[in-house]
Amino acid sequence: MPQENQLLKQSSVSFGWLVKMAWRDSRKNRSRLFLFISSIILGIAALVAVYSFRDNLTRDIDDQAKILAGADxxxxxxxxxxxxxxxxxxxxxxxxxxxxxxxxxxxxxxxxxxxxxxxxxxxxxxxxxxxxxxxxxxxxxxxxxxxxxxxxxxxxxxxxxxxxxxxxxxxxxxxxxxxxxxxxxxxxxxxxxxxxxxxxxxxxxxxxxxxxxxxxxxxxxxxxTNVDKLVKDLQPVFEKQNLDYETVSSKKENTGRSFRDVNRFLALAGFIALLLGCIGVGSAIHVYIGEKLSAIATLRCLGLKAKQAFFIYLIQIVFIGLIGAIAGSALGTLIQFALPAVLKDFIPVQITMQISWMAILQGVTLGIIISVLFALPSLLSVRRISPLNALRASFESHKETADPLKWLVYFFILLFVFVFTYLQMSGWLEALVFTGSVVFAFLLLFGVSKLLMWLVKKIIPNSLSYLWRQGFANLYRPNNQTLMLTVSIGLSTAFICTLFFVQGILINRVTLSSGENQPNMVLFDIQNSQKDAIANLARSYSLPVMNQVPIVTVRIEEINGKTAADLAKADSLSSAKPNNRETKRENQNEPSQRAFSGELRVTFQDSLTDAETLVKGKWIGEVKAPENIVYVSLEENYANRIKVDVGDKITFNVQGMMIPTIVGSLREVNWSRMQTNFRVVFPKGVLEDAPQFNVLMTKVPNSQISAKFQGAVVRSFPNVSVIDLDLILKVLDELLTKIGFVIRFMAAFSMATGWIVLISAVITSKSQRLRESVLLRTLGASRKQILTITALEYLFLGALAAGAGMILALGGSWALAVFSFESSFAPPILPIFILFISVVALVVFTGVFSSRKVLNQPPLEVLRRDS
Structure with a gap:
């Protein structure tokens, strides 16, 4: 101590001394400090695995681009x-x-x-x-x-x-x-x-x-041969003949782009796990610093400056964060070798896995930055510890004043989340939505936990037994774990539940379309000469002909007198005059060039179907004389995409014949119904003589009749193709199962991180729980009663966390169902109940099992230790 006292008398101390003090202070707490950072190891591991996989996949796509394309x-x-x-x-x-x-x-x-x-x-x-x-x-x-x-x-x-x-x-x-x-x-x-x-x-x-x-x-x-240069010169020829083209370089770019989206999703999933771990870091450091108040105050009495005390603990966090980041990077490097097996059904190239040092460097850097960022709000309080704290009673209440630096740190944490998300998504809007969603989820769970603590404190009746009252009181006692566990376990639960609900929504959307009154089999490519025979064949198997419509292939030639070439010329003139606002405004009102790309399959009918609703204009179902104006009906969203409205003129190219029309109405179409729906519908009396094929829809009662009927169709009408909805459901279920497995693989990191945060929270508060246990044992409480109090506390915590997470998942899934999938959402009760019980049971088991050493401590040993 004399050496330390002499150093503290100086106006400043060396960095080496600060490192030495950080080392000495950590000797009794290294296992706890490492446990703090261990909660982010899985997050770093997930990100390093994804980054390594991304680097290897990019390299293999570059190396195998010619094999992917198969030709130049x-x-x-x-x-x-x-x-x-x-x-x-x-x-x-x-x-x-x-x-x-x-x-x-x-x-x-x-x-x-x-x-x-x-x-x-x-x-x-x-x-x-x-x-x-x-x-x-x-x-x-x-x-x-x-x-x-x-x-x-x-x-x-x-x-x-x-x-x-x-x-x-x-x-x-x-x-x-x-x-x-x-x-x-x-x-x-x-x-x-x-x-x-x-x-x-x-x-x-x-x-x-x-x-x-x-x-x-x-x-x-x-x-x-420079193929890309050659293709650029031939592009006008390709456009004239409506030829799409792909070179090795464009194939490489398109494949890389599609897998960049996959990697972004996987990286964001790993980042969620990392954020959960950071909650554990912040909460654990808060408790750790709280226990160090007396030691810090004593050093202040010896002359240590506030900023020097701050640096001692900052050095601890940096070094432990470095250890955790290195451990996470090593684990992630090992996990990356499992990712090709997880994603094998989605990868078109042969993956050769190698160690990516760039990914490891990114993981280590990210681990240190995020450890320090989330520990800083608690570390900053060290600056305000006065030497008088050494004389104050530990139970004396002390109200902290606002600290601008803490709010600055919170701002940098939010900025960090936004910047990281932007680097993954490369879009400001997507990054803003993701960051906002994360912040909203955190705030919602934070509010729920605060509300619960307030309600428990205010409304729990005194008539309850002592064990129940003590278990409830643990939810709002000093250094409680309610907030941390509600957020970490709640977000993990929400992540898993949302995946399950969305998968159910997609399956349910197709399943609903095959209800009792809906067709479940489609026959298409039926020639005009075959349509009656096909219908009779269906009836011979006692199958109803529920829908039989003709389909004609057309192209849009002109919109309001302008062709695709005219619009392309207008765009080039507009780009040549970037400051001409009037020209830009005019071009915004022009139809989209997308209207001219590709072919359209249209039909003709005299009335609207059950899946169609008129939203604008007037429906005209028949043209009675050749000289009459032809009014067509467009699907509302398609009309918006190509920027046309009621009253606009469209000329269609029907197998070389030009047919001028006017948009007479817009329709809303229920695309989820199992029936033929069209973006463009002609009235009767126009396309009857055009080259066409027919579609027939029927309902097959079981798989046996389905197989017999399909066999009969193929034998008698080999050109006719059949779509069986039952087969579609099986394929969709298989597809969603594979996608779900990939997502669950990444979600497992979040669940595991939440579990580690739970263990960390229990061990972090071990010393306080030890004193509480001794006090209760001294007052005559048995081990069974203390165990019951602990179990009740974690029962309430688990129920709160799981319930809050499921509320988030239900709300998010409902929004996705209504606004993205345009479907109804009916959550399955039994799976929700099973998942809720499972999460609660895991929390209770972990909490009680991790607290067993506290329960086994004899009172006398604790009293000696405190003295």
Missing amino acids: LTLESRKPADQKMIDTMGIEQSAERNFASMLYFVKSEASRLVQIRALEGNYPYYGNIETTPTQAAKDFKKGRKALVDKTLMLQFNAKVGDSIKVGALKFKIEGILDKAPNQTGISASVAPIVYIPLQYLPQTGLTKIGSRIQYKYYIKYSDK
């Missing part, structure tokens, strides 16, 4: 391109036709809607079509053979050598398709792929008018 240039269109032009491009070309069609397994007499890819040429030029046996990828092109997706082979118990029927033509299964270029597990389950040789496609009878065939052309260039 891919052209795509809804109609055949100029073959002479295609033949002059590159050094090698391949062609593909892909479309949805029914696949019929001859041996099992079963059928399934699949994605047919009719291929010609040596595509892919980079990478391979992976098959079993390997040679089948090349051999299937040598005859009437096919490659069938492995999921289909398993589903229908098919084997290599079996026969399948595509349209009117049979093919031999040459091999099992394990993986196609740019295919993932999710895409295979949603739309299984079947490859056939292109030369046999005409014989299938599936290329008739109305068939929804996508034309693709794959082109390979020499290694010296």
Whole structure:
């Protein structure tokens, strides 16, 4: 002590002395200090794992971009391109036709809607079509053979050598398709792929008018060709022929962009876990500093300045934060090797995991910053500890005055959350919404906990037994854990519940559309000559014809006399004069160029359906004379997107024939109903003679009749495709299960962090609980009574935290259901009850189990320790 006294007499002390004092002070508290920071280890681990995965995925996408694309240039269109032009491009070309069609397994007499890819040429030029046996990828092109997706082979118990029927033509299964270029597990389950040789496609009878065939052309260039520059020069030609194009660089960019969104979500999920841990850090440091008041006051009496005392404990936090960040980064580096297994169904490339030192550096830096930030509000109180505190009784009440520095720290914490979110989302609005949501959740849970403490203090009757009153009193006693546990456990519960509710909303939305009076099977690509026969076939199986509508493919040629070229020219003039406000205002009122991109499938009818509601204008269902004006009806949201309104003139290109129309009305459409809905509807008397196909909707009572009816349709009408809603539900459930597993994997970090915060809170207040236990034991309380008081306290805390979290989840899920999914929300009672009981039981068990050492301490030992 003489050396310390001599140093304290000096006007200033060295940094080395501060470090030494921080080290000496931490010797009896290192396990507790590390426990404080351990609550953020999982958050840092989650972020480092996501960052490492992101870095490795970005590198692999760059390295495998050519394999993803399969060719240097891919052209795509809804109609055949100029073959002479295609033949002059590159050094090698391949062609593909892909479309949805029914696949019929001859041996099992079963059928399934699949994605047919009719291929010609040596595509892919980079990478391979992976098959079993390997040679089948090349051999299937040598005859009437096919490659069938492995999921289909398993589903229908098919084997290599079996026969399948595509349209009117049979093919031999040459091999099992394990993986196609740019295919993932999710895409295979949603739309299984079947490859056939292109030369046999005409014989299938599936290329008739109305068939929804996508034309693709794959082109390979020499290694010296600058494909991106070449495409830029050819862009006017591609636009003229309505050809979409994709190069290796654009494929790499698009794939990287889609996975950036996934990585942003995963990073935000990890960040939520980190924020929960930070609550534990802040609360634990608050209790820790409170216990150090007498030691700090004694040092102040010896001459230590307030800022020097502040730096002693700041050094402790920095070093322990560094240890926690390094531990979290190491754990995250290990976890990253599990992420490819979790996300394998979503990744189209082969992942090669490596240690990302940049991700580790980011994790360590983030861990230190966030540890200090959330510890500062409590550390700042050290500056205001007076030497007189050494003489004051520990129970003397002391009201703190407002500290501007604390509010500045709170501002920096909020700014940190916003900046971090912005760096993940790269959008101010999204970052603001996320930050606002986090702040709202924190404030709501904070308010709920404060309200509970006030209510418990005011309304708990004295008639209750002593054990119950003592358990309730622990909710608002000094150094209580109500606020910290309500926020941490509540947010964790809200995160898990929201996931469960949203998954239920999506399933329920489709399930509701298949009610008793709703169709559950759709037959499309029906030619005009087949519609009566198809209807009769359905009736022969006692199936009702609930809806039968014609569909015509059209394009928008002009809107109010302006074409896409006119609008593009106007935009270029506007961009050349950025200060011309009048020109900008005029362009804002112009129709959108998106109206001219792609084809529209429209129908004609004389009355509105049950899913349609007129919201503006007048419905006219029939044109009685050729010279009469044609009034069309647009779906309200579609009209807003292309910026047209009632009274605007639209010229449609119907297979080369121009039909001028006027927007007569706008409709609101219930898209969730299982029936044919259209963005544009024509009146009768206009499109009857246009090339068209028909859609029939029916309701099948069970899977047995469904299989028999589908088989009959495929055998008699091979060009007709069938969508079975039961199959859609199964695919959707599988898809949501896989997505849910990924989200639950990240949500587990939040739950685990909340659990660690709970343990930390119990151990942090161990010394005070020890004194309370001794006092109660001295007054004659038994271990059983003290255990009951502890269990009741955590029972109330668990119920409060779980209840508050579920209220948040219910409110958020309701908002998503109503405003995002436009669906009703009916929360499932039994799962909510089970989850509530589970969370409460976990909190009670953890609280009682972690407090067992306190209950086993003899009073005399504690009294000796305090003396």
